[in-house]
């Protein structure tokens with residue numbers, strides 16, 4: 001069903017993992033999708049190929065989310081290629097290095113804040129006029145259930161996600177008058193490269209090892225997260241803004257991630 005026909009979505013960090021899942025889903029729902037990536041152009045190209053092979057519309061755009069000049073140029077290019085943007089999914093992200101609060105350098109705190117909170121603000125600085133003019137605009141940011149659990153050795157990541165959540169909740173109030181909905185999707189552990197690295201580092205395990213003890217007998221997938229995003233940007237969620245949806249099977253892995 002082309003419920004998003006006529007809409008243009010930017011999905012950051014869409015070359016793999018959760019972002020890839022979101023890009024595929026929004027394209028399947030009818031949106032034209034800007035597949036953003038930082039380094040891996042080949043992987044982003046595969047996502048574009050998969051979407052276009054299925055009859056959808058997608059173009060890849062290289063831009064590091066923490067480089068405002070690059071994200072501004074990307075929005076210009078998306079406007080030119082696909083049309084005005086009405087959906088921004090801020091998903092690109094990196095984990096922190098696993099040090100304790102005072103053992104973490106100021107540079108690392110700033111770097112994580114830059115990727116998860118300041119970068120998305122920079123992207124929105126350029127894209128927001130499009131979203132306002134669209135009548136219906138959507139911003140969805142991918143946070144993490146760590147904001148609730150604050151696990152040890154993850155302060156830069158969790159702090160940056162908490163900052164991101166405040167940006168979204170503030171935006172929801174500021175932009176409601178312009179028809180923009182701003183919401184948060186917060187997964188627990190997801191089966192991606194990042195998820196796999198975290199499980200290895202914190203528990204010396206693989207994602208497969210955790211399936212049986214996970215909610216519903218499996219680890220969350222990018223498609224699970226994409227489903228929540230697809231609902232939030234759909235007509236069905238037209239009266240929902242400033243909210244956070246946890247996609248963590250009811251919780252369990254907070255101690256790991």
Ligand SMILES: NC(=O)c1ccc[n+]([C@@H]2O[C@H](COP(=O)([O-])OP(=O)(O)OC[C@H]3O[C@@H](n4cnc5c(N)ncnc54)[C@H](OP(=O)(O)O)[C@@H]3O)[C@@H](O)[C@H]2O)c1
Pocket residue numbers: 012013014015016017018019036037038039040041043063064065066091092093094095115142143144145186187188189190191192193194195196257
């Ligand atoms: N996996 C989990 O267990 C989990 C749980 C909760 C929340 N999350 C959140 O979900 C989001 C996606 O995570 P994931 O597991 O899919 O990660 P992933 O498998 O490591 O993929 C990260 C994606 O983000 C891109 N990226 C990284 N830094 C970027 C930057 N500075 N600018 C633009 N793109 C950048 C990467 O592009 P390149 O490949 O080109 O570098 C890649 O497409 C993140 O925000 C993460 O914090 C993940």
